[in-house]
Amino acid sequence: MFGTMLYGPGDVRFEERPEPKIEKPTDAVIKLSASCVCGSDLWPYRGANEVTAPLAMGHEYCGVVVEVGSDVKTVRPGQFVVGSFVISDNTCPHCRFGFQSSCEQREFMIGAQSPYARVPLADGTLVATESQPEEDLIPSLLAVSDVLGTGWYAADAARVQPGSTVVVVGDGAVGLMGVLAAKQMEAGRIIIMSRHKTRQDLALEYGATDIVSERGEEGIARIKQLTKKVGADSVLECVGTQESMNQALQVARPGSMIGYVGVPHGVQFDGQSLFFAQVGMLGGPAPVRRFLPHLMDLVLTRKINPGKVFDLTLPLADVAEGYKAMDERRAIKTMLRV
Amino acid sequence: MFGTMLYGPGDVRFEERPEPKIEKPTDAVIKLSASCVCGSDLWPYRGANEVTAPLAMGHEYCGVVVEVGSDVKTVRPGQFVVGSFVISDNTCPHCRFGFQSSCEQREFMIGAQSPYARVPLADGTLVATESQPEEDLIPSLLAVSDVLGTGWYAADAARVQPGSTVVVVGDGAVGLMGVLAAKQMEAGRIIIMSRHKTRQDLALEYGATDIVSERGEEGIARIKQLTKKVGADSVLECVGTQESMNQALQVARPGSMIGYVGVPHGVQFDGQSLFFAQVGMLGGPAPVRRFLPHLMDLVLTRKINPGKVFDLTLPLADVAEGYKAMDERRAIKTMLRV
Incomplete structure (x- = not known):
């Protein structure tokens, strides 16, 4: 597959990447319904954070589970899921205290500006919907993952x-x-x-x-x-x-x-x-996992429409232009069709 | 009367001072039942805060009202009162928000290491007891004013x-x-x-x-x-x-x-x-006024005994030794008999 890498300031490349696969029994692999560019992606893009090695970009995601590891119990292939940009087990003391973004097993999601992504600690991180959401709700469900x-x-x-x-x-x-x-x-x-x-x-x-x-x-x-x-x-x-x-x-x-x-x-x-x-x-980094069920519910019942924040939609292959438009403040936030 | 002045690092003097009097119609003058030395008094005493002019020391107090200005409505001569080390009107937006220590009319109390002291904004600052408290409760009521x-x-x-x-x-x-x-x-x-x-x-x-x-x-x-x-x-x-x-x-x-x-x-x-x-x-500086009624009640009903924090009691005239004992950590907190 092709995915998004940042090589240095201003240097976003959409290039051949290995297909994500289950690496640990607690992983899931999802097919993204949409992806997007985060304001925080602009820090390294603008050189405010040093880039010492190419980065697999993208940490906001929602989509359909395609495969789960042998230990995953709460989500299964075919389900639509939203996850936080912070990977968490949702069981450690920090998670139980409502600060999943400081989870003892915390990882930051990477590689989500791609058609497929691996989500570690799937049981703790992902929340599934009861059924497949209507297509027009995808931008708002994607927004829940981080920006909302x-x-x-x-x-x-x-x-x-x-x-x-x-x-x-x-x-x-x-x-x-x-x-x-x-x-x-x-x-x-x-x-x-x-x-x-x-x-x-x-x-x-x-x-x-x-x-x-x-x-x-x-x-x-x-x-x-x-x-x-x-x-x-x-x-x-x-x-x-x-x-x-x-x-x-x-x-x-x-x-x-x-x-x-x-x-x-x-x-x-x-x-x-x-x-x-x-x-x-x-x-601090938002403990989005704490809010996920409530925010997803607000979206699914159409009480809120955070997806309007995406004022530019591009094909994933044009991700570099998506960064550029945000950097130049031509766009508030870029959604990427996968 | 004699009162306490700080002239510079380590230089505490007990010397002739003018008797406090009503300067504004919102003032009260109280006769202190006891006074004490605060940990924060040690900052200028130790030279951590510059002393550019002699300071009238002492901001923790309780005692009996001897005189009130013409606008004072909630306390009257003869009543026993406790006040916060921060003077506040208790009516401005910050006070009503529970942060009387940021009152729009905020002043910091001074001159309470003395037999008498002037308390500005008496209505906002002072809380009276229903009757004269028993003598052994004085240290704890004094503690309410700041340290507790x-x-x-x-x-x-x-x-x-x-x-x-x-x-x-x-x-x-x-x-x-x-x-x-x-x-x-x-x-x-x-x-x-x-x-x-x-x-x-x-x-x-x-x-x-x-x-x-x-x-x-x-x-x-x-x-x-x-x-x-x-x-x-x-x-x-x-x-x-x-x-x-x-x-x-x-x-x-x-x-x-x-x-x-x-x-x-x-x-x-x-x-x-x-x-x-x-x-x-x-x-920040504690909004003691918010807590005064509750804390005074806990003391008066003998549910708490904060007065035990005073492990050295000296006559007011020995105030310099009171500072010294705290500075050298020979005392936790010095009470001064007035």
């Missing part, structure tokens, strides 16, 4: 409550999913910082009540004004730069929580500033 | 739950109060890091289930062993150095919360490390 699960975790970590005031920093796909999550959690006010018309429109559709297009000090001042100088009850930091984190800290009210899901790059916190700001923080 | 309130906040911020595993970093007075708080919140296991026999004994009396006397890597390894490699559900960081914070981070399980109440001195966090550790953090 991550936005949801940001809102959960930031402890969004009914009626509360939420600020979302970052209008990438995860930020937009954060808006959707905050809306589902019945936030009273959802302010997103966004300068791009198409993203603003989608944010409004997902439930944003206010758009702040100013950045930096001006953006902070605008949010202070919107919240009568109080600040937000919950802040979702969905970028991962020092600038975006400072923005989050400045608009968070004392006693609020910042849920941060953008992988921090070069971000430092000063202990004493954080102390006197009295802002709570919880971040 | 702060330890309690650490446990609250760290979200201690019934049955959960708690690690307390720091065996100073605040750490010991953190043990007491965790016990009241029905933690299942309370591990304190302590190397001092008298503090270990008091920790055990307050409800600690395990003492870890090792420090650094060894201490971390010991806690990992005690928690079957999982780490703690909640960590109370009650020191404020980089070393103690690292200790807290290393023993906190993914998804746990660290409540940090030691004022950070020279503490930095790396965003990416914090992200992948997936540890939550909430700190």
